[in-house]
Amino acid sequence: MWGMSLRHAILGLLVDRPASGYDLMKRFDLALARVWPAAQSQLYTELNQLADDKLIEVIATGARGRKLYALTDSGLAELRRWLVETEPRRERRNDELLRVFFLGVLNHQQAIGYLRKLEADASTNSAQLTALDASITWDDDSLSIYGRLVMEFGHRLHAMRRNWARWAIEQLETPGHHRASQPEADAHDA
Amino acid sequence: MWGMSLRHAILGLLVDRPASGYDLMKRFDLALARVWPAAQSQLYTELNQLADDKLIEVIATGARGRKLYALTDSGLAELRRWLVETEPRRERRNDELLRVFFLGVLNHQQAIGYLRKLEADASTNSAQLTALDASITWDDDSLSIYGRLVMEFGHRLHAMRRNWARWAIEQLETPGHHRASQPEADAHDA
DNA sequence: TGAACCATGTAAACAGTTACATGATTAA
DNA sequence: TTAATCATGTAACTGTTTACATGGTTCA
Numbered sequence: 001m002w003g004m005s006l007r008h009a010i011l012g013l014l015v016d017r018p019a020s021g022y023d024l025m026k027r028f029d030l031a032l033a034r035v036w037p038a039a040q041s042q043l044y045t046e047l048n049q050l051a052d053d054k055l056i057e058v059i060a061t062g063a064r065g066r067k068l069y070a071l072t073d074s075g076l077a078e079l080r081r082w083l084v085e086t087e088p089r090r091e092r093r094n095d096e097l098l099r100v101f102f103l104g105v106l107n108h109q110q111a112i113g114y115l116r117k118l119e120a121d122a123s124t125n126s127a128q129l130t131a132l133d134a135s136i137t138w139d140d141d142s143l144s145i146y147g148r149l150v151m152e153f154g155h156r157l158h159a160m161r162r163n164w165a166r167w168a169i170e171q172l173e174t175p176g177h178h179r180a181s182q183p184e185a186d187a188h189d190a
Numbered sequence: 191m192w193g194m195s196l197r198h199a200i201l202g203l204l205v206d207r208p209a210s211g212y213d214l215m216k217r218f219d220l221a222l223a224r225v226w227p228a229a230q231s232q233l234y235t236e237l238n239q240l241a242d243d244k245l246i247e248v249i250a251t252g253a254r255g256r257k258l259y260a261l262t263d264s265g266l267a268e269l270r271r272w273l274v275e276t277e278p279r280r281e282r283r284n285d286e287l288l289r290v291f292f293l294g295v296l297n298h299q300q301a302i303g304y305l306r307k308l309e310a311d312a313s314t315n316s317a318q319l320t321a322l323d324a325s326i327t328w329d330d331d332s333l334s335i336y337g338r339l340v341m342e343f344g345h346r347l348h349a350m351r352r353n354w355a356r357w358a359i360e361q362l363e364t365p366g367h368h369r370a371s372q373p374e375a376d377a378h379d380a
Numbered sequence: 381t382g383a384a385c386c387a388t389g390t391a392a393a394c395a396g397t398t399a400c401a402t403g404a405t406t407a408a
Numbered sequence: 409t410t411a412a413t414c415a416t417g418t419a420a421c422t423g424t425t426t427a428c429a430t431g432g433t434t435c436a
Contacts, residue, residue, distance in 0.1 A: 005285050006395085012292035022415050036288045039397060044416060064404045064415045080295055083304065088285040090311075095195050095278040098226045100340050102202035104332025105270055111336075114273065121280075142294025146301075149358045150290050160350045168339045196423080212387050229425060234388060254387045254432045 005089075006046055009036050011055060011071060011079040016143065018059055018070040021047050031147070034129070034154060050075070096121075100168075112172050119165035126158040195279075196236055199226050201245060201261060201269040206333060208249055208260040211237050221337065224319070224344060240265070286311075290358075302362050309355035316348040 013019065013027050021044050028038045047069060050056045055075035060068040071079075096118055103111040133151055138144045203209065203217050211234050218228045237259060240246045245265035250258040261269075286308055293301040323341055328334045 004395085005283075005288055008292075009288055012288075012295075015292065015295055020415075021417095025415095032288070032291070034282055035284050035291070037282055037396095041398085041417075041419095042396065045418090048417090062415095065417095066415060076295065079292065083289055083292060083296055084300060088289055090286060091281055091283055092224055092227055093195075093281055094225050096280060097340055097343055098195055098199055098202075098222070099273055099278055100336050100343075101222075101225070101333065102198075102205065102269065102273060103336045105202075105205055105266065106273055110274060143291065146290050146293045149361065150287055152357070153287055153290075153354050156350050156354050160346050164343050164346050167342070171339065194423085210387075211389095215387095227424095231389075231391095231426085232424065235390090238389090252387095255389095256387060 005036060006038055006042065007050060007055070008079055008082045009038070010043070010046060010050060011075050011082075014056060014069060014071040015076070015079070016141075018068050020062075020066050020068050022066070024069075035150065108172070112169055115165050115169045115172070119162055119169065122158050122161035122165060126155070126162060129154045129158060195226060196228055196232065197240060197245070198269055198272045199228070200233070200236060200240060201265050201272075204246060204259060204261040205266070205269070206331070208258050210252075210256050210258050212256070214259075225340065298362065302359055305355050305359045305362070309352055309359065312348050312351035312355060316345070316352060319344045319348060 009028075009032060010024060013024055013032075019027070024047075025038075025040055025043055028036075028043065032038070047056070047067075051058065051069070054072055055078050056069045057072050058067045059070045062068065099114065103114060106114070129151070133155075136147075136151075138148060199218075199222060200214060203214055203222075209217070214237075215228075215230055215233055218226075218233065222228070237246070237257075241248065241259070244262055245268050246259045247262050248257045249260045252258065289304065293304060296304070319341070323345075326337075326341075328338060
């Protein structure tokens with residue numbers, strides 16, 4: 001009972017307006033996909049638990065069994081408590097970076113190829129984010145104000161990833177830059 | 191059977207030299223803690239599975255039930271396969287950033303306080319990494335060569351996080367000017 | 381003799397993913 | 409009528425964390 005950011009993401013999305021599970025699913029895909037992705041099954045399960053805990057409540061039912069959920073007072077209180085009283089957990093796992101450690105088992109070309117892929121991936125992410133940014137109509141409401149901060153983080157992150165990958169490729173391509181020699185990195189090759 | 195970076199992290203650490211579970215535990219804490227942390231229990235469980243799958247093998251047993259593991263040929267092959275044939279999964283979840291979306295439910299002071307904490311945290315991480323960097327004796331072996339690349343990523347990441355937090359605080363402190371991003375290049379390049 | 385370290389394991393709980401399953405409503 | 413979309417749910421599985429559990433060895 002100490003991580004559980006999904007519940008709080010749901011509470012946060014319900015602050016402005018009530019929504020059904022299906023509505024939230026779309027908002028997760030649109031706004032939160034890059035920060036806190038959620039599977040459909042997980043969402044519906046969590047909604048039922050939140051309702052059991054009285055942090056949200058069904059305020060209307062519509063066609064096809066649609067249930068419209070709204071935040072309760074204790075739900076809003078819980079969201080605030082989470083924000084001010086709990087420490088965010090920083091996710092350290094990074095598969096892309098883990099692999100870099102072990103690039104020595106590949107030959108020089110393959111190692112550089114891997115880094116080039118990282119660079120390309122960062123560029124793609126950058127472009128996607130720019131497109132997403134352009135597609136959003138930013139208002140003056142609080143979700144927009146803070147959403148813009150999050151967006152900027154994304155831009156900087158991907159720019160950093162791209163620049164780092166370029167720098168790393170350069171390091172490998174100009175041996176002896178930092179160190180005298182790189183005695184045949186291909187030595188291990190299959 | 192599609193994520194499982196832990197197994198590959200273990201295989202990677204066994205490339206240079208054989209090691210016991212206990213040795214690996216320390217290497218995880220030292221070198222990989224910031225990229226792929228692993229709990230002790232998970233490590234020992236995974237070692238037994240890797241041995242069952244013949245990707246590693248016990249080459250000696252010592253005092254206190256110590257088992258020295260070494261990479262097998264198929265273990266090295268599997269490590270290479272993972273590196274060249276599988277896509278790294280990019281972890282998108284970011285609790286720190288998720289919270290930024292919902293800062294609107296707090297008052298202005300609290301919101302700024304949260305960002306200040308992020309800035310302080312980034313500075314701390316930066317300093318810790320610098321200390322770690324200084325404590326390492328970098329050689330010419332491949333783990334050092336690629337380890338330096340990983341280290342540089344860390345430096346850039348934390349610098350970026352700190353700069354972003356400062357920028358974000360400035361945004362909130364000077365209301366009315368919602369200018370577009372002006373990424374003041376993370377002039378960190380060599 | 382006790383603290384610090386070496387060394388390995390099991391079990392339960394939790395979070396997240398993937399697959400399965402069902403059916404209503406709307407619009408071409 | 410058929411495809412797309414709306415709408416909700418369950419089950420099995422994987423990976424991770426936390427807690428529990430045991431005991432040997434070294435050194436002050």
